[in-house]
Amino acid sequence: MKTAYTNTPDEYAVLRESCGLLDYADIGLVRVSGPGATDFLGQVATRGVEFLLEGQSMTALLLRADGTLLSEVLVHCHTGHYLVEIWPAQAAEATEHLLTRGALAPDTTVQDVSEEYDVLAVEGPASFRIAQKYLPFPVASMGYRSFVTTDHDGRSLTVSRTGVTGEYGYKFFAPAGAGEALRAEFTGLGAVECGKDAVDVCRMEVRFASVEHEAADGRATAFDLGLQWMIEPGKEPAGAADQPRRPVCWVGAEEMTERPAHGAVLAVSDAEVGVVTHAVWSPRLSRVIGTAQVDAAVAASGQEFALADGGTALRTVSAPFLTATSLDVALD
Template sequence: MDNQPDLPLQRTPLHAAHLRAGARMVPFGGWDMPVSYSGVKAEHTAVRERAGVFDVSHMGEFRVTGPGAEAFLQYVTTNDVSRLKVGRAQYNWLPGLAGGLVDDIYVYRAGEQEYLLVVNASNIAKDLAHLQAQTGPFDVTLTDESAHWALLAVQGPQAEALLQPHADTDLGRKTKNSYFQTTLFGVPVWLARTGYTGEDGFEVFVDAAQAEAVWEHLLGLGITPAGLGARDTLRLEAGFPLYGHEFSEELHPLSSDYGWVVKDKPYLGRAYLDAAAAHKLVGLRLDKVPPREGYPVKLNGRVVGRVTSGTSSPTLGYPIAIALIDAPDANADQYEVEVRGKDHPATRVRLPFYQRAQPGTTDTALIPTNSQPKV
């Protein structure tokens, strides 16, 4: 996601707090964002073992209200918004007019005729224009509230225990994808039991003017500040796609294993999603050399795809990648990834690479290295 060179970088309400915490700042999607504080591996490990907090206030928030809100969202998304009860959230897609995705989003139902959409930071203007263009037939009001909200993601196995003494709601009764109003450290907030790391946790929607106070309270609990670097390694281990890498307006989204997001209903651009995908996103494990986005993937010396995301996994201790492979060649067990002119063996593995152990089970289970992808 390239920045526009003629425009100054935007700053979240926590920019000064990041500098005080020693963050290394980088341009990202038009924003000046922290990539790391203590180091990517340390921040990654903190989230896997205890808890970390991310500033994701660069994300966009749209309010959708009115008698036609549900019908409107049913039309512009692929998932079944009608199944959302008040106080629940749902992962969803905005399909394009001519194939691919405008964005992948989260939908939160705040009231009987009220929803909040969270969209990717680099897509805020594009998504807003796309949605506004579809409002005509519906009795609905669409409002961009991105400047009003700060968004903090508290993620990790100890997130609930650390937050509970400072919240006025029984967090243990809130299941995954819950969305509710409460206070945290005496500050009014909305909490959602959602996240992007493969761990338990809560995303905190707070008025931008009060974000710094909440952030400092979280750090005071010993929660580790974490930047974009750890956010990327965590989401990749968990097999989560990133818009602009695994999804785009040019890629058929059903190249992924996220077909469950598409329900059998009328929606914008359905004819394009009904067509078969020409590619497949698969997981790859390498032995030594970490692959990067764009590296060629080969089958018996023939290029059959490319890496969309890759890293050296801090949790698993070996390089991993998601790759977009031509559909006819997507079922092989072994590939080669070309790294700086040299081919390195890569084994197809089932996504996710890492899955948090459930209560009553043993520690993190490693996925079998030559299994078929889970569809």
């Protein structure tokens, strides 16, 4: 994914106010099929898929052998197979992980099918109007994390409602080579191309965890990012819940204009209490906002900390940071 097509503030405004077009050129897609597919996914992911119905999708996590967080995935239940969708930043490692595990799984075929699709998405309060043109039923009846496969210009097209910004969002899985024509259609309908930096800001504002930033060192667990709710009982890695620090969200003071780096130390009266894990500038809030891992004793909303290297203050808050625009926009 491109970081930006024009500039991040303008693209952010598009995602929050109208309709942005995202190109998932580096997305990972793995097809899992065969009689053992359901059992295989139940073993490699942190949530079982046995109750997933055709046309539904669900999120789960992939963990490394040592229990650290590898990737968040979205599992789509198709007729006769599952399609595992992997965020671009984790696609290479997570795909290899699934292929390696799949080679040892009985009655299961695991294939990297990323090259079989062009994947585009529309996100923003007005995105449902574009999605409606490709659906055989009213867009209002399409539930979050559901999908449908339809025909478009004589080709199969899968449309899923799986937004990542907190706004309305729809992803389109087209056969490889059909993406450019689809892109032209979307832009002709008013969608504006947006890059991953603007998406990253939106994700933070509604507290969608960013594995590539918050687990940048490769040693973080699901508990470090607050994603333990995605682990079914009995699948927790040994000792993962016993770590001394907990994730929090924070808002920087008005005078904070620079985003602190991953690993920047947080302190209270010169005593280190945690580290910053990710930070972005929020145009809507006119503040630097972010996440951190802090000592369990101070992991609560309303706590005041300072950056150890500069003294700039920040305050922990409850997530999400803001209400998405789409909550006030009717699907009509």
